[in-house]
Amino acid sequence: MKKFWFTAVAALAVLAFVGTADAAGDAAAGAKKARSCAGCHGKKGEGKKKNPPLAGMEEATFVKAIDDYKSGAKKNKMMKKFAKKLNDGDIANLAAYYHALK
Ligand code: HEC
Known part of the structure; x- marks a missing residue:
């Protein structure tokens, strides 16, 4: 099921x-x-x-939110854990991806 989701999401993304x-x-x-x-x-x-x-999130808002979880300015245990795994390139790519979703 996970694999299916990924394929579906990737296909949508490409489109x-x-x-x-x-x-x-x-x-x-x-x-x-x-x-x-x-x-x-x-x-x-x-x-x-x-x-x-x-x-549909604005890219700048998205990037700021992730940065804030990383720095601890925004506190959420789960998001801190995930944000820490992302480098700047990942964050920009994710921001572009989510911004374009409706
Ligand atoms: C275990 C569940 C979980 C996972 C996995 C997770 N998140 Fe989150 N995320 C949350 C919760 C809960 C919040 C709200 C936290 C808060 O109140 O600040 C949140 C908030 C956010 C926000 C801020 C949204 C806003 O409107 O301010 C962003 C951006 C975000 N997540 C991105 C991601 C990205 C990118 C990933 C994958 C790398 C991810 N999240 C994985 C649970 C999760």
């Missing part, structure tokens, strides 16, 4: 992002990274229960 070459991050690469986020934030970033939606 959605053809022609958005001006984005700073690489959304297709972001889609791959987003596998580990989908369990909580939903496979299309729609959010689930107490996990907020990420779809």
Whole structure:
């Protein structure tokens, strides 16, 4: 099931992002990274229960939120753990990916 989700998300990402070459991050690469986020934030970033939606989020807001979890300015144990695994490239790619989802 996990594999199916990933394939579906990756396929959607490729379809959605053809022609958005001006984005700073690489959304297709972001889609791959987003596998580990989908369990909580939903496979299309729609959010689930107490996990907020990420779809359509402004890229700058997204990057700031991740940076804040990393630094501890925003406190959430789960997100701190996940944010710490991401480098700047990953974050830009994820920001582009989630921004383009509706
Ligand atoms: C175990 C569940 C879980 C996982 C996995 C997870 N998150 Fe989260 N995420 C949360 C929760 C809960 C919040 C809300 C935390 C808070 O109150 O600040 C959140 C908040 C966020 C926010 C801030 C949203 C906003 O509107 O301010 C971003 C951005 C985010 N997550 C990105 C990610 C990314 C990217 C990944 C994968 C690398 C990920 N999350 C994985 C549970 C999760």
